[in-house]
Amino acid sequence: MSKVHVTTHINGDEVDFLCDPRETVLDVLRDRLGMTGAKEGCGTGDCGACSVTVDGRLVCSCLMLGVEAAGKEITTVEGIATEAELHPLQQKFIEYAALQCGICTPGILVAAKNLLERNPDPTESEVRYWLAGNLCRCTGYDKIIRAVMDTAADMREAS
Amino acid sequence: MALDSLKTDGFKQIGTRPNRPDGLDKVTGRALYGADVTAPGMLWGVIVRSPHAHAKIVKIDTSKAEAMDGVKAVVTRADFSDAIQPAAGPRGEMWNVLENVMAGDKALYDGHAVAAVAATSQLAARDAAKAIVVEYEVLPHVTDVDKAMAADAPVIREGATEKSVPEGMHPNVVRYHESGHGDLEAGFAEADLVIEDTFKTEATHQGYIEPHACLGTLGGDGKGELWCCTQGHWNVQKVCAALLGLETSQLRVTASEIGGGFGGKTAVFIEPVALALSRKANKPVKIVMNRADVFRATGPTASTSMDIKIGMKKDGTITAASGLFRCQGGAFPGAPMEFTAMCAFAPYNLQAVKQTGFDVMTNRPKQAAYRAPGSPMAAFAVESVIDQLCNQLGLDPIDTRLKNASREGTQASFGPKWDRIGLVETLEAAKAHPHYSEPLKEGQGRGVSCGFWFNHGGETAVSLALSEDGTVQLAVGTPDIGGSRASMAMMAAEELGIPYENVRCTIADTATLGYNEISHGSRVTYASGLATIKAARDAVKKLCARAAAKWGIEEDAVKWEDGCAVPSGPNAGDHEPLPLAKITAKMGATGGPIVGHFEATPEGAGVSFATHIVDAEVDKETGKTTISRYTVVQDAGKAIHPTYVEGQFQGGAAQGIGWALNEEYIYGEDGRLQNAGFLDYRIPVASDLPMIDAVIVEVPNPGHPYGVRGVGETSICPPLAAIANAVSAAAGVRLKQLPMSPPRILAALGTHD
Numbered sequence: 081m082s083k084v085h086v087t088t089h090i091n092g093d094e095v096d097f098l099c100d101p102r103e104t105v106l107d108v109l110r111d112r113l114g115m116t117g118a119k120e121g122c123g124t125g126d127c128g129a130c131s132v133t134v135d136g137r138l139v140c141s142c143l144m145l146g147v148e149a150a151g152k153e154i155t156t157v158e159g160i161a162t163e164a165e166l167h168p169l170q171q172k173f174i175e176y177a178a179l180q181c182g183i184c185t186p187g188i189l190v191a192a193k194n195l196l197e198r199n200p201d202p203t204e205s206e207v208r209y210w211l212a213g214n215l216c217r218c219t220g221y222d223k224i225i226r227a228v229m230d231t232a233a234d235m236r237e238a239s
Numbered sequence: 240m241a242l243d244s245l246k247t248d249g250f251k252q253i254g255t256r257p258n259r260p261d262g263l264d265k266v267t268g269r270a271l272y273g274a275d276v277t278a279p280g281m282l283w284g285v286i287v288r289s290p291h292a293h294a295k296i297v298k299i300d301t302s303k304a305e306a307m308d309g310v311k312a313v314v315t316r317a318d319f320s321d322a323i324q325p326a327a328g329p330r331g332e333m334w335n336v337l338e339n340v341m342a343g344d345k346a347l348y349d350g351h352a353v354a355a356v357a358a359t360s361q362l363a364a365r366d367a368a369k370a371i372v373v374e375y376e377v378l379p380h381v382t383d384v385d386k387a388m389a390a391d392a393p394v395i396r397e398g399a400t401e402k403s404v405p406e407g408m409h410p411n412v413v414r415y416h417e418s419g420h421g422d423l424e425a426g427f428a429e430a431d432l433v434i435e436d437t438f439k440t441e442a443t444h445q446g447y448i449e450p451h452a453c454l455g456t457l458g459g460d461g462k463g464e465l466w467c468c469t470q471g472h473w474n475v476q477k478v479c480a481a482l483l484g485l486e487t488s489q490l491r492v493t494a495s496e497i498g499g500g501f502g503g504k505t506a507v508f509i510e511p512v513a514l515a516l517s518r519k520a521n522k523p524v525k526i527v528m529n530r531a532d533v534f535r536a537t538g539p540t541a542s543t544s545m546d547i548k549i550g551m552k553k554d555g556t557i558t559a560a561s562g563l564f565r566c567q568g569g570a571f572p573g574a575p576m577e578f579t580a581m582c583a584f585a586p587y588n589l590q591a592v593k594q595t596g597f598d599v600m601t602n603r604p605k606q607a608a609y610r611a612p613g614s615p616m617a618a619f620a621v622e623s624v625i626d627q628l629c630n631q632l633g634l635d636p637i638d639t640r641l642k643n644a645s646r647e648g649t650q651a652s653f654g655p656k657w658d659r660i661g662l663v664e665t666l667e668a669a670k671a672h673p674h675y676s677e678p679l680k681e682g683q684g685r686g687v688s689c690g691f692w693f694n695h696g697g698e699t700a701v702s703l704a705l706s707e708d709g710t711v712q713l714a715v716g717t718p719d720i721g722g723s724r725a726s727m728a729m730m731a732a733e734e735l736g737i738p739y740e741n742v743r744c745t746i747a748d749t750a751t752l753g754y755n756e757i758s759h760g761s762r763v764t765y766a767s768g769l770a771t772i773k774a775a776r777d778a779v780k781k782l783c784a785r786a787a788a789k790w791g792i793e794e795d796a797v798k799w800e801d802g803c804a805v806p807s808g809p810n811a812g813d814h815e816p817l818p819l820a821k822i823t824a825k826m827g828a829t830g831g832p833i834v835g836h837f838e839a840t841p842e843g844a845g846v847s848f849a850t851h852i853v854d855a856e857v858d859k860e861t862g863k864t865t866i867s868r869y870t871v872v873q874d875a876g877k878a879i880h881p882t883y884v885e886g887q888f889q890g891g892a893a894q895g896i897g898w899a900l901n902e903e904y905i906y907g908e909d910g911r912l913q914n915a916g917f918l919d920y921r922i923p924v925a926s927d928l929p930m931i932d933a934v935i936v937e938v939p940n941p942g943h944p945y946g947v948r949g950v951g952e953t954s955i956c957p958p959l960a961a962i963a964n965a966v967s968a969a970a971g972v973r974l975k976q977l978p979m980s981p982p983r984i985l986a987a988l989g990t991h992d
Contacts, residue, residue: 100360100362102362103362107361110274110275111361114277115268116268116271116272116274116275117267117268117269118268119272119274119448119449119498120274120450120527121448121449121450121498121530121917122530122916122917123529123530124530124916124917124918126530126916126917126918127448127530127917129448156268157266157267157268158267158268160267161266161267166263166266166267170263170266170267173262173266174258174259174262174263174266175258176882177256177259177722177882177883177885177886179262179265179266180499180720180721180722180883180886180887180890181447181448181449181496181497181498181499181500181720181721182261182264182265182266182270182496182498183272183447183448183449183496183498183499184448184498185265185266186266186268189266205926207925208925208926208928209925209926211924211925211926212924212925212926212927213924214924214925215448215917215922215924216448216925217445217446217447217448217499217501217890217894217922218499218721218886218890219886219889219890219893220886220889220890220892220893220894220923220928220931221893221923221925221928222889222928222930222931222933223882223885223886223889224925225925225930226930
């Protein structure tokens, strides 16, 4: 099948690639661009390990075709930290041991950052429901929820 | 190990909560997991799987696939070693693994691998896999454990039955276990109340979020390299070498970061296939399983059918207990029926007890270990009956368990006398916990359960190399599945008296260390931890020798204190303390590199007990259960890094909640798995769960220098029963089958047909 030329922005940089029309954004990120931060846990939009934002909206990159990325602004886990420092969520996740194996962590961080951008003061229930599309099999979510809540509190205090 | 050599306090590092050394990698996306690497010239492999539960493979036509653009190799069973032969018992296990990796004459379950193809892209490989034509002759199948034991059940495989199986049983019953002690009949006669009941649990999957993935290369010279996500890369090396007819040492296996395992990545599935394809194509081959295939062809735990009988006096004394445990583990021997049986009554000091286990084959995927294999199901059945007895006799569930609890010196239900154990301490801590005395709200029920797991030592090798600048390179062979690098670095730093940050812990490949058993049996912090401590002590001995040589005194006149060699007493002379970095700075000129080692099979893994308390609410209209409060109390022996210990407690409880309430393998009449995806096989999501309170009890294990007991597995033993007891109390009716999904609860309430 002939490939399609796509130009998009990823983590602020202009990127172009050729992709098969059947390939997903996740396939393109991982297999064409070498950005393996987003993970494939299911390929059907059920686990959230591949979460990215597209024009500020949280999506499962396994459910969006690569050709649909044209002209969009995509943010992945690789775009969360600055050159100088980790995002407060990343720092807090390490400090709280909010990850065990770490495979769901990129998706959860992308999702949690997106939540805090929309709602800097979420309740525990709001955090739990926002992250309900991101499966974690190791932690029982306890430390993840605490890390997100406490990061939100810190960020409110700092702002 | 003598008890007096135990160090249980006065630590500088142990018991603190430093950041894990691989934290930054894992929050930035930099960490490399199974599917995250590529190799120049790499091909993609895709496996063709049987759509039938049981079928003779008549013919595999690969010609169309082989003619397609980009296709470089196709393999079937003929491309694997023919030196491995079937046999009953442990001698046959390598054949079982081979048969599971690639079917021979018959497909034995829906999802069984029958062929594989490698092509230049994943899409090309998928297209080619669809072009492989397999002709099947469909055979009768059976997927239910009780039906598989019935006289008219189709036989999965003749000749798999071990001699221990009693005469007259169906050939699908392949292994048998019996243990216990005392006079059961007299025991039951002494009881004021005897309850006998039957329980069933469905198969569940470990549900790790990372599908199996590997990248392998194997040349015609028999030399290979393999990168894969596994709990044990030495085992992968051994199995792949056998299945492909290689010399073990010629295959180097590197463990990637691992995205969860819980026992499911102790087995080998795709790795030999990637290597076989690579050998044929003469190029590296990468295989990444999709989620549906993970469900269909890897992992699930055994499903069970269990009969329990327990007698109790009015004062709560258990007079006798017996259990019959039927476990199906798929189309191969290996369901953990002996663990199920042995764990069942382990928390109790019984005068008369008997447990019997059956390993039953069905047309399902080969079961793999799942966190304390067998124990959670056994606890579900036994602790449900104890709960019924307490309810009917008006007894407090914790006091009753305390009255009968196993203690140091009592005889275990499966034979040996207990060493120092912490069951009573977990029960007492649970009783004292505010959760236990909190009044229940309308519609809520409270459940309690104990749980037990053996824990394990296993072959272990560790190397600890000192750098010139005084920092430490610690090489361990047990994949870090949930923060173990931190614990290892803490133990090394503790022994050496240096900062935690000065230790870099690496998971070494198979070429770097001696054989390390799989990260299983909750063995990592115990066995690799013990090995790390001993390797550090070996390095300290060598450091002291260098100081002794420098000072011109005997080696035994030098001791190690706070990261320095110091004279051991006034007779050793007056010498300034010599810090580690000062010794290593000159080690090239004073005798060469300093490396500490430890290689052994530690056998003092202390067992672990837990007590869980759970509150549940049942919506009687919809049958939905909500877990409103959950408390885990577990004996960790000594918590090296308490935050990660809590994490293990919480994670085990969460998996148990899923198992109890939602998760199950659902097979259709056609023997096909109907819910091979996370949408229909629903593991707990964040909005399903409450915070999970984790209470660490520390009753030191005399078999570890700091008293460590493994904590990974015991945490999943009590939840099924604790939740069943809570749900039964809330619903007002006893639930005897897992999962307690809404339709089952409605059926039990009689409001749903």
